[in-house]
Amino acid sequence: MIAALVRLLTGAQGRWIGCAPEPIQRIYFANHSSHLDFPVIWAALPDALRARTRPVAARDYWESSWLRRYLAEDVFRAVMIDRKRQSHESPLLPMERALDAGDSLIIFPEGTRRIDEDAGLAPFKPGLYHLALHYPQVQLVPVHLENLNRILPKGEFIVLPLIAVVRFGKPLPRLADESKQEFLERARAAVAALEDAPE
Amino acid sequence: MMIFSDPRTRYLLAAIVTLLVLGSVAGRFLERRASTERARATADNLVARTRAWWAMIIVFVGAEVAGAGASAILFGLISFAALREMLTLTLTRRADHHTLFAVFFLATPIQYWLIYTRAYGLFAIFIPVYAFLWVCIRSTIAGDYKDYLERVAKIYFALMVAVYFLSHAAALLDLDIPDFHHNVNLLFFLAIVVQFSDVMQYVWGKLLGTHHVAPHISPNKTWEGLVGGAISAAAAGTVLWWMTPFSPWQAAAMALVIVVMGFGGGIVMSAVKRDAGIKDYGRMIPGHGGMMDRIDSLCFAAPVFFHLTRYYFAIR
Numbered sequence: 001m002i003a004a005l006v007r008l009l010t011g012a013q014g015r016w017i018g019c020a021p022e023p024i025q026r027i028y029f030a031n032h033s034s035h036l037d038f039p040v041i042w043a044a045l046p047d048a049l050r051a052r053t054r055p056v057a058a059r060d061y062w063e064s065s066w067l068r069r070y071l072a073e074d075v076f077r078a079v080m081i082d083r084k085r086q087s088h089e090s091p092l093l094p095m096e097r098a099l100d101a102g103d104s105l106i107i108f109p110e111g112t113r114r115i116d117e118d119a120g121l122a123p124f125k126p127g128l129y130h131l132a133l134h135y136p137q138v139q140l141v142p143v144h145l146e147n148l149n150r151i152l153p154k155g156e157f158i159v160l161p162l163i164a165v166v167r168f169g170k171p172l173p174r175l176a177d178e179s180k181q182e183f184l185e186r187a188r189a190a191v192a193a194l195e196d197a198p199e
Numbered sequence: 200m201m202i203f204s205d206p207r208t209r210y211l212l213a214a215i216v217t218l219l220v221l222g223s224v225a226g227r228f229l230e231r232r233a234s235t236e237r238a239r240a241t242a243d244n245l246v247a248r249t250r251a252w253w254a255m256i257i258v259f260v261g262a263e264v265a266g267a268g269a270s271a272i273l274f275g276l277i278s279f280a281a282l283r284e285m286l287t288l289t290l291t292r293r294a295d296h297h298t299l300f301a302v303f304f305l306a307t308p309i310q311y312w313l314i315y316t317r318a319y320g321l322f323a324i325f326i327p328v329y330a331f332l333w334v335c336i337r338s339t340i341a342g343d344y345k346d347y348l349e350r351v352a353k354i355y356f357a358l359m360v361a362v363y364f365l366s367h368a369a370a371l372l373d374l375d376i377p378d379f380h381h382n383v384n385l386l387f388f389l390a391i392v393v394q395f396s397d398v399m400q401y402v403w404g405k406l407l408g409t410h411h412v413a414p415h416i417s418p419n420k421t422w423e424g425l426v427g428g429a430i431s432a433a434a435a436g437t438v439l440w441w442m443t444p445f446s447p448w449q450a451a452a453m454a455l456v457i458v459v460m461g462f463g464g465g466i467v468m469s470a471v472k473r474d475a476g477i478k479d480y481g482r483m484i485p486g487h488g489g490m491m492d493r494i495d496s497l498c499f500a501a502p503v504f505f506h507l508t509r510y511y512f513a514i515r
Contacts, residue, residue, distance in 0.1 A: 011283070011287075011481075117292060117293050147287060149293075150291065150293075150296075153293055153296065156296055158296065158297070158300050160296065160299050160300060160303065161279075161283050161303055162283060162286060162287045162299075163283060163284065163287040163481065
């Protein structure tokens with residue numbers, strides 16, 4: 001029901017450009033500019049896929065009030081990670097547990113919501129690289145979100161009724177002998193390229 | 200309550216509903232039978248049009264049954280959907296966030312509220328004066344001058360076409376015309392002429408069209424289509440004179456004006472789409488474009504038809 005509400009509110013439709021909505025274990029990685037980002041991707045997935053797909057969210061933000069905690073844990077079944085690294089365990093561990101359990105993930109490798117509307121995508125954090133390395137069987141699907149920064153930008157709480165577009169790209173191939181930097185740059189370029197992808 | 204107190208309007212409505220049922224059935228049938236790409240496109244076109252007409256008939260009957268308040272709300276929602284599509288395409292910046300909020304949630308409802316309360320003096324100037332003043336001041340206060348004039352002008356244009364122009368169709372219901380009490384017939388007349396002209400332009404264009412009006416903007420619009428559509432729609436308008444306060448000749452002239460303005464609306468909104476690099480304004484009906492694709496002609500014809508009727512036929 002929440003998915004239908006999000007679709008109504010943002011008019012969001014998924015456009016599957018580079019792959020089909022299939023029940024394959026995947027990591028969806030997208031640009032990040034709004035709190036509505038993961039609800040929109042999540043709502044654009046068909047019901048069967050949505051039930052097995054979990055967003056990755058920052059614990060410091062999503063556990064700061066009971067409403068956020070309820071939304072993150074009970075509605076979206078988010079995988080909580082520590083941005084600030086308070087414990088000694090690897091911040092990737094919760095994501096690895098979810099992948100081991102067979103779930104798909106939605107992640108935002110820029111790490112935080114983009115503020116400057118004139119800047120392109122921020123450099124990607126290395127988490128995606130490590131997950132790609134340890135889970136070679138999981139597809140890496142680039143996702144581009146359009147207009148979310150206009151619908152609900154960082155720092156605003158009024159949601160504008162503009163129409164969001166979610167584009168799913170072609171799964172990122174694994175290359176041998178690629179450095180971390182090269183991989184992350186390629187992943188970032190794959191998301192950026194979707195902006196102008198023909199339908 | 201008597202729905203459509205004029206029996207002739209009831210017959211016309213029955214005839215249109217019958218035609219639409221036939222159109223829907225034919226569309227389904229063609230869709231199933233279509234084997235070539237072209238046949239499929241024609242079937243899709245028919246299905247999309249009949250759907251839009253069903254929606255229009257529902258709006259029209261709803262307006263008659265539930266009164267002016269409901270029709271103001273219905274037209275308000277149509278404006279809202281069209282505005283949403285236009286502003287999605289429009290270049291706006293973070294600094295316009297609160298401006299856009301006011302455009303969607305204040306300007307649009309207020310415009311239709313003014314129509315509902317028959318505040319003609321204010322409704323005629325509210326958007327081009329007060330909403331416009333607010334839009335440019337609010338976007339300036341937000342403190343970002345990049346592409347300023349372009350942003351403001353685009354918001355103005357969207358507000359004008361999607362809200363201000365279209366609201367004149369709802370305002371037809373408020374005109375006070377001596378010895379004429381079926382104002383909803385004016386809306387009916389406008390909608391039928393616009394739609395019929397769209398279809399006939401398409402048909403004549405397919406049959407005879409060779410000379411393009413503006414080939415870079417719309418490859419489907421030809422002079423032959425325009426003239427054929429105008430004559431056909433003027434004839435249809437003349438035949439419907441009895442449901443209006445007009446004489447047959449006046450009805451023909453009104454229909455011609457509606458056709459010309461509707462043609463202008465179609466081609467202008469195509470130019471906007473070309474400029475934005477898109478084919479349709481939205482995907483409200485999957486595969487068949489958005490709200491704005493369906494109402495472009497209506498938006499441009501409504502204010503002119505409203506003013507001519509008000510000036511020559513209504514008590515001002």
